[in-house]
Amino acid sequence: MLISPAYAQAAGGSQDMLMSLAPLVLIFVVFYFLLIRPQQKRMKDHKAMLGALRRGDKVVTGGGIIGTVARVPNDDEVVVDIADGVRVRVLRGTITSILTKGSGEETEVEKPAKAGK
Known part of the structure; x- marks a missing residue:
């Protein structure tokens, strides 16, 4: 079969x-x-x-740059101070963490006193 x-x-x-x-x-x-x-x-x-990102917050960007938020011009970008007199615009989405919360007030950068006066 x-x-x-x-x-x-x-x-x-x-x-x-x-x-x-x-x-x-x-x-x-x-x-x-x-x-x-x-x-x-x-x-x-x-x-x-x-x-909740505000002026004065210390932040870390996706590239590892640590800076302080100088201003928030619109919903998409943030201006960050990364050194004295150096400001960069970064996209809000590239901020990975907030290290310290700022007071939200504009602070004046203190200038060092000159030695002769």
């Missing part, structure tokens, strides 16, 4: 399909709680931090 006998498939096919989808659903749930949800929370916190 060259042809093997064919067996009919069992009638409980819907239960087998549910059992085959269960690992995929479980993997999605694990990914949601371990990856997606914490990332959304981190993005929400970062957006709130950028929204």
Whole structure:
């Protein structure tokens, strides 16, 4: 006999399909709680931090530059003092963290007193 006998498939096919989808659903749930949800929370916190950015705050940019916020001209950019007399405009989204919160007041830079007077 060259042809093997064919067996009919069992009638409980819907239960087998549910059992085959269960690992995929479980993997999605694990990914949601371990990856997606914490990332959304981190993005929400970062957006709130950028929204609270004020003049006088000491910040770190994405490039690692540490400076003090001189002014916030609009919603997209910030002017940062990185040295005496050196101001750069950076995008608000490139600020990675706020080191210290400023008072929000404009402060005068004290000039050193001359030795002869």
